[in-house]
Structures are given as structure tokens and as C-alpha cells.
Amino acid sequence: MRAAEIAIPLLIVALLAYALIKKVNIYKAFAAGAAEALPQLVSVLPYLAAMLTALEALKSSGALTALVGALRPAAQRIGLAPELIPLIVLRPFSGSASLALLKETLAQYGADSYIGRAAAVLVGSTETVFYTVALYFGSVGVTKTRQAIPASLIGGAVGAAIGILLVRLM
Amino acid sequence: MTAVGIVFFSVQGNGAGALEALTRGCDGAISLTVALAGPYLLWSGLMRIADEAGLVKKLARIMKKPLSLLMPDAPEAAAPVTLNLAANFFGLGNAATPFGLEAMRRLDRGDGRASDSMAMFIALNSSAIELLPTAVIAIRTACGSAAPYDIAIPTFVASLAAAGASIVSCRLLGRLIK
Secondary structure, rough: HHHHHHHHHHHHHHHHHHHHHHOHHHHHHHHHHHHHHHHHHHHHHHHHHHHHHHHHHHHHHHHHHHHHHHHHHHHHHHOOOHHHHHHHHHOOOOOHHHHHHHHHHHHHHOOOOHHHHHHHHHHHHHOOOOOOOHHHHOOOOOEEEOOHHHHHHHHHHHHHHHHHHHHHHH | HHHHHHHHHHHHHOOOHHHHHHHHHHHHHHHHHHHHHHHHHHHHHHHHHHHOOOOOHHHHHHHHHHHHHHHHOOHHHHHHHHHHHHHOOOOHHHHHHHHHHHHHHHHHOOEEEEHHHHHHHHHHHHOOOOOOOHHHHHHHHHHEEEEHHHHHHHHHHHHHHHHHHHHHHHHHHHHHHO
């Protein structure tokens, strides 16, 4: 995205120019805003640590792999290619891990194969739900997350299903 | 989740592996915080400048109406929510996070419980509506795809579907889970 790369710095220049016209003390305002950011960062850290520790435990212990294995029969029954299951399971947990897995999948099955394209759409259209939840709720100390996680996971599942269907029609 | 992982490690008789994984998780939190710190300071500073110039109020006034359909009790978070969604749309994850944290701070009522608006904001954030999935396209190019961009439209449609499903289920589940 070349356009976006230029657009954002230009937007910042425009912002500074506008603030100058409005006689804002830019230096002071920037420092005040940045000062507010620091305690915020520190308060997020413990929640991130708890969440990432749990994720790491699930990943490296093989619990996620076991979940993939358990889902396999059900997935085959609804006509889902078993090659895609690890990606679907991993996606909400880790962004970097799913990008690595996507690379592996493309290398193994071919970037333009059905599996390769479906995998790409899957990764592109969904988010790392657990990371988002840990970071955003952690930052304000919310522990009762109510419907946020199930609603996000349902959304992700629907997105994955639609994405795979679209690729099949392509 | 941590307990499930430790049980799996124990079944394999791999206690050292368990401890190593747990430490790795905390290491990850530190490096993530450090990686976030730079952009967070930058965008918080810029956001304050925009605020003092009156721009945040303007944006909030424009977006209050459309956003109130999704997040009725959160007029004061309209500006950061809009900026967060816009940054995500243009694929600027680094800029999106500070706006998201600011939005959460304005939505928070300090009772440790997610409001419907907070849950809706998370649900919106979980559906990756992005103009171009640049990371995925880069990987496809690297893996020798003949047409790396041809997944862009299905990806976009799929994330719209995901957003729609998230919004609907967030509304419905919000009534069930108090």
C-alpha cells in the first residue's frame, strides 16, 4: 500500500499545521499525551503476561494439537479440508504463529491451490481474538468479559466458513 | 488454559518443558509491551495535539450518530473508536492499538465488568476489516503465487460476514450473559 504509506505522514503534517493555526502548544501537548501513555502500558503488562503464558502453555504442551485432532472427524463430516483445521484453531490465539503456519501451508500445497487460497483468506479475514481481548480488557482491568469472546469467535467462524465457500466458488 | 497446558505437559512427563513455556509466555509479554511502547507514545502524543486543536471533538460529533447504533452508551468514546477502526481498515495495526486502548479507557466504568459497548468494540475489532490484507499478500508473493491479490475480494467479503455475525451475536449473547 504505497498510498497509505504516504498518506499517514501527510496526515500528521496536516494535523500539526492545523494545531499551529489553532495556537496549540504542540510540544507540551505531545508530551502530556505521551506521559499518559506510560502508566497505561505498565498496567497492561501483567494481563498480557497472564494471557501469553496461558497461550504458550497451550501451544507448546501439544494441547492445541490435540484439539485439532479432536476436531478432525467433525470437520470432515461438514466437508472441510482437514489441512485447514490447524490454521482455524490457531488463528484466534496467535497472529505470528498463524502467519508462519500459512507460509508452511502455502509451501506444501502451493500458493494458488485450493488449500493455499482458502488458507490465505482464512488468515486475512479473521483476527487474533484472544490477544485483542487480553490487551484491551487488560488495559482497564476488566476480568468479566461477558459475551465478548463467544461473540468474536462466532464471528470468526462465520467469516472462515464464508471465506472457504467463496474460494471454492472462485 | 494454563492449567490445561500444564496437565498436557505432565502427561508427557515434561516438567522442564512446562516451566520453559510459562517463562516464554511472560518474556513475550515484556517484548510485546516494549514493541508497543514506541507507537503508543507517538500516537498518544499526536492524539493529545488533535484533542487540544478541537479535532477529536469534531470527529466525535460526526461519528456519534452512526456509532450509537452499535454502542449506545458510549458517545465520549466515538473519536478513538473511529480512529481505531480507520487505522485497522488501512492496515496500520501499530496505530490502531493506541486508539483502541484509549477507547477502552473511555468506555470503562471501573467495575471490572465488560459493558455491552465494550464487548461490541472487541467484537468489531475481531473481524479484521481491512482494505488490503497486506501480510497475507506478501506471504503469497513470497510463496510464488501467480496472482497474489486475487484473494483480496473474498477476504474482504469474509471479514464483512465475520463482522456482521460478531455484531448480531454480541447483541443476542449480551442479553443472555449478564
